[in-house]
Amino acid sequence: MRMRTRAGAIAVLVGFGLLIAFLLTGAGPTWAGPGAGGPFLVNSVLDGSDTAPGDGQCETATAGECTLRAAIQEANAEPGVDTILFAVTGTITLSAELPNISQSLNLLGPGADALSLASAYVPTTFMLPLIGAASSNVYLISGLELRGNFEAAGIGVNNGTLTLDQMRLFQTSRGLLVFGAGTQATVRASSFISNHALLGGAIQVQAASLLLVDSRLDDNGATDGGGALDNDGLTVIRASTFSNNSAGTAGLGGVGGAINNEPGGRLSVINSTLSGNATASNVTSSGGGLYNAGVLTLTNATFSGNSTPGLGGGLRLVAGSVTLLRNSIIANSPDGGDCSNTGGVNAGGTVLDGGYNLIEDNTCGFTGGADPLLGPLADNGGQTATQALLAGSPAIDAGNPAGCANPFGLQLVFDQRGYQRAVDGDANPGAHCDIGAFEYLSTVLNLPMRYFLPFLGGS
Numbered sequence: 001m002r003m004r005t006r007a008g009a010i011a012v013l014v015g016f017g018l019l020i021a022f023l024l025t026g027a028g029p030t031w032a033g034p035g036a037g038g039p040f041l042v043n044s045v046l047d048g049s050d051t052a053p054g055d056g057q058c059e060t061a062t063a064g065e066c067t068l069r070a071a072i073q074e075a076n077a078e079p080g081v082d083t084i085l086f087a088v089t090g091t092i093t094l095s096a097e098l099p100n101i102s103q104s105l106n107l108l109g110p111g112a113d114a115l116s117l118a119s120a121y122v123p124t125t126f127m128l129p130l131i132g133a134a135s136s137n138v139y140l141i142s143g144l145e146l147r148g149n150f151e152a153a154g155i156g157v158n159n160g161t162l163t164l165d166q167m168r169l170f171q172t173s174r175g176l177l178v179f180g181a182g183t184q185a186t187v188r189a190s191s192f193i194s195n196h197a198l199l200g201g202a203i204q205v206q207a208a209s210l211l212l213v214d215s216r217l218d219d220n221g222a223t224d225g226g227g228a229l230d231n232d233g234l235t236v237i238r239a240s241t242f243s244n245n246s247a248g249t250a251g252l253g254g255v256g257g258a259i260n261n262e263p264g265g266r267l268s269v270i271n272s273t274l275s276g277n278a279t280a281s282n283v284t285s286s287g288g289g290l291y292n293a294g295v296l297t298l299t300n301a302t303f304s305g306n307s308t309p310g311l312g313g314g315l316r317l318v319a320g321s322v323t324l325l326r327n328s329i330i331a332n333s334p335d336g337g338d339c340s341n342t343g344g345v346n347a348g349g350t351v352l353d354g355g356y357n358l359i360e361d362n363t364c365g366f367t368g369g370a371d372p373l374l375g376p377l378a379d380n381g382g383q384t385a386t387q388a389l390l391a392g393s394p395a396i397d398a399g400n401p402a403g404c405a406n407p408f409g410l411q412l413v414f415d416q417r418g419y420q421r422a423v424d425g426d427a428n429p430g431a432h433c434d435i436g437a438f439e440y441l442s443t444v445l446n447l448p449m450r451y452f453l454p455f456l457g458g459s
Contacts, residue, residue: 039083039106040071045092053077068092068117069099076102081138083107089114091147096121100129101139104160109143112168112191116145119152126156126177135159135182141167148172150196158183158208164190173197175220178233179206189383191216198223199260200230201245207264210235214383217258222247225291226260227277234266239416241273241384242289243377248280255279255316256291257306263320265294268407269301271416271437273386275377279308287316288336292349296323297407299354300399300415302436303330303338304374304387312340317349317364324407326354327399329436331361331372339364356400358435370394372436381445382417386438389425395435396425404433415439 040058048060050070054077058066068084075082076099083106094117101107107128109115119127127146130139137160145168146154154172155164158180167190169175174197178185187210192202201220203210210233217228217240227245229235248254257277261267269290279285289306290296292315303314310316313333317323317340330338341349341364351364359366373393380386389395404412404421412433415421419442422433434440 039085040066040074041085041087042066042068042071043087045088045090047093047095050074069094072099072101075105076100078103081105086110086115091116091118093118093120094127097123097125098128100125100131100133102133102137104137105139107139107141107144111143112145112166115143116147118147119149121152123148123152123173126153127172128155130155130157130160130162133159137161139163140165143167145170146172146175148195153177153197154195157185160184162186164188166190168193169195169202171195174200174204175202177204177206178208178210179204181207183208185209186211187213187215189214191218192220192228194219196221196223200226200228202228204230205233205235205265208233212237212240214238215240216384217242218244220245222254222256222260223249223252225255227254227257229259230256230262231259231265231267231294232262233264235268237267237269237272239271239382239384239414239418241275241377241386241416242277243273243275243385245277246279248282248285250281253280253282253284253310255285255287257288257308259290260287261290261292261294261296261321263293267292267294268297268299270299270406271301271412271414273302273304273377273384273416273437274306274314275302275385275387276305278306279310281309283310286310286312286336286340288313288333289315289330291316291318292321292323293318294321296321298323298325298328299406300326300404300412300433300435300437301328302374302387302438303328304332304372305334307334308336310336312336314338315340315364317341317351319348321349322352323349324352324354325357327356327404327433327435329358329360329372329374329395331358331369332374333361337361337363338369339366341365356398356404356435358395358398380417380438381419384416386416389434389436389438389440393440396440397422397428397430397432398435399433401430401432415442418445420444
């Protein structure tokens, strides 16, 4: 395979240094700490206000009734960290916008299948706004579903540190917006389904940092770019699946059916799958799977079945971009080719071949392509759907014989599912890691170790 280098490639190293610092923060939920008040126990699905915010009692005009709105009002009125718990299931229907959450908060629901927040109003902001508060604030939100009815945006944070754990964002006008210098968000074991926005239907990152782990982004859409994710900050994706997302309209086109990495974006995709994503039926569209105008690293990624009527069914690279691929698969692109770095006015990105890639149609300067023999997107174990390597796949045991490594040289000891690497999958002696996000014949699942060692854990 061929490596092409240009002076601009040094930007990759700059991006990597920042990615290291962010990855070391880990992937588990961040507990905001001991509460100054509460915990407040929501015992009603109604939407009444607190009668006396700041008295330490969550209570509406109905004696003994504590609503989510009242609990947030009490938490905002007290200094320090508060915790809100729920003794209800079903649907909390919001009749008006909730107050901005201005203090550090643990908001702990019973599970996304058990409790939903739904909007019954025309919103002007987010269903859960975390806007303009102190940079020292820490938020943990878990175990809830947010239903936006295609009108309400889900969660917005522009300061502090946010962890979303086991959440579902459904039919919002954008699931999550992370913006502003210094803002950090971690999303773990969550799903973003059927959300839509102008940019980043599920998630948009603007000059901020995001770590996305063990999450599913499916059937999201963007009018312009990034059907599921639009990144203009620092984003690390691990052990996650982007499927059936789309960008653009027939009249306007669009870029990045699943992901749009903006010129200022730094993006790393590790042990993750992009499958069946597309851009609109307009020849100006490009990047059915991923459109890269910034700095991108792909490590043990699997791109399959992504499509565009323009350039780059799987991956589109444009002028000024820097892209490093290692141990990754790009294949089965119905339209637009697997990878495009030529043609059009935006040609000429820098491609760095980190070795052991399988680009089926030999585009973007790669050679030795072949059909990777992938199974359909399915539940093959772990928290997200994957495309299994089938018997006889040329990707089996074809990764770096020295070991598949993340962008910083540390071994990936798990595949996307949390199954161990490397496993001997062919007739030749020795266990070598496989190309792509899936390790063939691996049956040892070790999720707890992967969560406690998120940097070494390989996903």
